[in-house]
Amino acid sequence: MEDKMFGCTFKIVGNNLSLILRPALDSDVPKMAKDLSDWEVxxxxxxxxxxxxxxxxxxxxxxxxxxxCITWLIQPEGITEAIGSTGLHRLNDAHSCISGLAIWDKNWWRKGVAYTSHIGRTWFAAKQMEKYTITSFVFSPNIGSWKALEKVGYTRTGIEPVSKVVNGAFVDKYIYTWINPLYTSILFPNGIPEEYAPSIKKAKETLELGDAYIKYI
Ligand SMILES: CC(C)(COP(=O)(O)OP(=O)(O)OC[C@H]1O[C@@H](n2cnc3c(N)ncnc32)[C@H](O)[C@@H]1OP(=O)(O)O)[C@@H](O)C(=O)NCCC(=O)NCCS
Incomplete structure (x- = not known):
């Protein structure tokens, strides 16, 4: 990992998508600059x-x-440019890290790209990097973002109220945590707290989906 702060290339095939996660290329630059300057994005x-x-x-x-950090660009198979990126940050924190994602091509919203990419990123953090927990931050009106996180087993663990102004209104910042089911005996020696049991179950299913969906190419 020392010399690869873009992630190595892999493919996730599932949910009617075939996504290639790969390092950035010079040819991605024009679309990134244009799409990421869109206010909606x-x-x-x-x-x-x-x-x-x-x-x-x-x-x-x-x-x-x-x-x-370790970052991937997301490119649907058959398309020539990346449509988004996902990454893990603050990897120097021994057992935890911070995750983030943006799909900058709006034509690809609501097709399962965030959910499917989260499966890949989470599987990589859990199985290749031995992270015990992952944290993500989401502004409260960004429903698609927190729904995609919850689908792979993140759970809301905190809130920073009225943390930012967007379009003239104060919005909250939600804190989401993903707990690695492979390490629950270390994290919770007295047993998994009841409030985390459903999300840890989903996290376990996510790792199983990762095992089935991910191929190194
Ligand atoms: C928010 C974002 C990540 C969602 O990505 P996406 O690929 O469209 O999400 P998915 O298709 O995987 O959808 C996940 C779930 O959220 C729902 N969803 C997605 N966008 C939604 C929206 N605008 N409103 C309500 N629900 C939405 C989907 O229907 C799906 O739910 P379901 O499985 O119950 O049907 C994407 O719009 C984006 O990158 N936006 C710009 C950057 C950004 O906000 N990044 C996140 C920062 S925390």
């Missing part, structure tokens, strides 16, 4: 600025060198 990512092609080139360079 940007508004729940926590930034207000638009992006330039030079800025995105710089982002690729910095991401490739950043040993505290």
């Amino acid at each position: 940007r508004k729940y990512l926590g930034f207000v600025e638009g992006l330039t092609e030079n800025g995105e080139r710089e982002w690729i360079k910095k991401t490739a060198e950043d040993k505290s």
